[in-house]
Amino acid sequence: MIEIKKMFLEGAELDFLLEIVGRSVIMFILILVILRLSGKKGVRQLTLFEVAIILSLGSAAGDPMFQEELPIIYALVVLFSVIVIYKFVTWLSSKSTLINKILEGEAMVVVRDGMFDLKHEHDGDFSKMEFFSELRNQSVEHLGQVRMAVLEIDGSMSILFYPDAEVKYGLPLFPDDYKRIISNQDGVPVACMYCGQISPHIPINQSCPRCQRENWAFAIDTKRV
Ligand SMILES: [Zn+2]
Structure with a gap:
């Protein structure tokens, strides 16, 4: 029995x-x-470095609130030290792109010309599911609408769209259309479910010429509304 009292x-x-x-x-x-x-200015998007700073601030600020033996001056010293470190490192990384890269990571191209960019495919931080949901959040219905999408270091996604007249067939991102198909339907192009490669019909040997995977979905070419 846990003793609540x-x-x-x-x-x-x-x-x-x-x-x-x-x-x-x-x-x-x-x-x-x-x-x-x-x-x-705000904390909507934080880089990893800023999350580390916030964590150290939070711990230093919370403990003296209820620990009798901790004088507030200790916390004050910690808070100011952390802010001085923050200012110093921010200054350093504004001077050196290498330090900036180490601390904050790099922006990453996720979609190029209506297809997933495969360059970072084997990196640990390449998570397709995350891209799907981020693109959907930005009201992207299929990859054919997107000329370029970049994952920023703070985790947000920047997207350049094709104008309506240039929207092409692309891999659908919403669940109703993102479905594996087995046989072609006349006149409807298909999209590789992994990399977004478009083909006029499922290739004879079934696998994608770009990523060698074998799952296809019907492509769509709806315009942005
Ligand atoms: Zn593919």
Whole structure:
């Protein structure tokens, strides 16, 4: 049996509860000041480096809120040190593309000319499922609409579209159309379900000339709305 009362109350001192409120207010204000000093505008998209900074800030800010033996000055020193490191490393990486690459990674071409780019296929960070959902989020119905899509270092996707007149047949990305087919249907091109290669019909030997995989779906050429 878990003892709820023991978990919540054992060892708690009434005076310290009030102090915790005061400590929390102070730490909260401090962390706001520190985040303003960092110069970031918001946190919608963070690079890995920034996530590391936020984690260290969070831990340093949280502990003194409720640990009696921790004077707030310790946390203050940690917060300022982390911000100084952040500023210094940001400055360094603005001076050197190599350091920037090591810290933040590189933008990666995901779609080129209406097909998945296969150059990074064997990299650890190449996740097709993630690309599918990111492209769908941006209302891309099929790859034939996309001239180029780039995965940015903060995880967002930048997309250049073909104008309506140049939209071609492409691999559908939504589940209703992304279905494996076995036989051709007259006049409908097919798309390789792995790389997006388009073929006027399923090749005789069944496998994709570009990636050698064997699953095909009917291609579509709907315009963007
Ligand atoms: Zn293929």
